Amino acid sequence: MTDMTSDLTLDHRGGASAGDFIELLKPRVMSLVVFTGLAGIVLAPGHIHPFLAAVAVLCIAVGAGASGAINMWYDRDIDAVMTRTAKRPIPSGRVEPAEALGFGITLSVLSVVVMGLAVNWTAAALLALTIGFYVLVYTMWLKRRTPQNIVIGGAAGAFPPMIGWAAVTGGVDLPSILLFLLIFLWTPPHFWALALFRNGDYTRAGVPMMPVVAGAAATKRQMLAYTLVLLPVAAAPSFVGIAGPVYLAVSLVLGLMFVACAVRVLRAADDGPAKKMFGFSILYLFLLFAVMMAERLILGGWA
Ligand code: HEM
Numbered sequence: 001m002t003d004m005t006s007d008l009t010l011d012h013r014g015g016a017s018a019g020d021f022i023e024l025l026k027p028r029v030m031s032l033v034v035f036t037g038l039a040g041i042v043l044a045p046g047h048i049h050p051f052l053a054a055v056a057v058l059c060i061a062v063g064a065g066a067s068g069a070i071n072m073w074y075d076r077d078i079d080a081v082m083t084r085t086a087k088r089p090i091p092s093g094r095v096e097p098a099e100a101l102g103f104g105i106t107l108s109v110l111s112v113v114v115m116g117l118a119v120n121w122t123a124a125a126l127l128a129l130t131i132g133f134y135v136l137v138y139t140m141w142l143k144r145r146t147p148q149n150i151v152i153g154g155a156a157g158a159f160p161p162m163i164g165w166a167a168v169t170g171g172v173d174l175p176s177i178l179l180f181l182l183i184f185l186w187t188p189p190h191f192w193a194l195a196l197f198r199n200g201d202y203t204r205a206g207v208p209m210m211p212v213v214a215g216a217a218a219t220k221r222q223m224l225a226y227t228l229v230l231l232p233v234a235a236a237p238s239f240v241g242i243a244g245p246v247y248l249a250v251s252l253v254l255g256l257m258f259v260a261c262a263v264r265v266l267r268a269a270d271d272g273p274a275k276k277m278f279g280f281s282i283l284y285l286f287l288l289f290a291v292m293m294a295e296r297l298i299l300g301g302w303a
């Protein structure tokens with residue numbers, strides 16, 4: 001009996017840790033998602049109590065992480081065969097699938113309800129829509145069916161600034177739609193850069209990502225097209241009252257660098273430029289939102 005108890009204790013120690021549950025929340029990806037949500041709060045006109053702003057950011061973080069956990073529950077079969085994801089908590093057996101699903105659903109509901117009760121129900125509805133879009137539309141419906149999966153499903157990742165904006169204003173306005181559009185157009189070059197050098201993973205898992213279905217050359221041409229369309233859209237915040245001249249200059253310089261990345265990827269025969277472009281895509285989006293917020297906070301409103 002004593003032996004059994006100690007065995008159970010050992011089993012438990014070898015099982016799920018708090019770190020495994022944190023890993024289910026995809027913290028690295030979601031940190032930038034939350035940052036864009038914070039930007040929505042900072043850029044929106046009007047006032048929100050700093051405590052409520054913090055609650056709104058926390059709800060976006062918890063909701064984003066929760067949807068990541070449900071995604072890991074649903075994708076556990078393909079995650080197990082992809083090198084990049086095989087060591088995740090579910091495929092490696094550290095977390096039971098049902099535990100991850102329960103964890104994800106509980107935190108999703110909690111984040112939406114707290115957002116609604118403490119902040120407002122427009123922000124809560126947008127948060128629920130975002131979670132639903134990532135889990136139902138992207139993960140369950142499109143990801144395994146069409147190479148346009150991340151174009152359409154990518155809308156999920158573009159909603160957070162609108163959620164932040166709605167937390168302050170209670171509504172949806174043109175500037176917040178523009179921030180949505182910026183991330184929406186950024187997502188294909190961001191993700192396809194990774195998909196190009198992880199093509200083996202997606203092919204093995206049978207996921208119809210663009211490079212798997214259309215080939216590398218066609219994917220690279222589309223990436224270039226998206227970076228070119230992104231250039232004026234990323235500059236537009238300076239013309240709708242949420243950013244100023246510093247942001248305009250920065251967005252044009254970074255945008256041209258993003259286009260240059262895409263051109264290098266188009267011409268390359270190896271994976272090097274695609275890896276660089278993936279890294280730059282993250283820096284690009286972080287800097288755009290950081291400069292937008294900094295200019296707003298330091299120099300004041302534009303509207
Ligand atoms: C449907 C849209 C998107 C797809 C399919 C996608 C896909 C991916 C994938 C597969 C990775 C590698 C993750 C890993 O190795 O664990 C990644 C990394 C990353 N993504 Fe995205 N992404 C999307 C949207 C976004 C959005 C909207 C943001 C932020 C606003 C974002 C920020 C990041 C960051 C920061 C990383 C790097 C994480 C790290 O350093 O490990 N992604 N993305």
Ligand SMILES: CC(C)=CCC/C(C)=C/CC/C(C)=C/COP(=O)(O)OP(=O)(O)O
Binds near residue numbers: 064071131157160
């Ligand atoms: C507020 C809120 C709910 C935000 C959600 C934001 C969101 C939808 C982010 C999507 C980014 C993401 C982790 C994509 C990964 O694709 P994948 O799942 O195919 O990648 P994987 O292969 O790494 O699992």
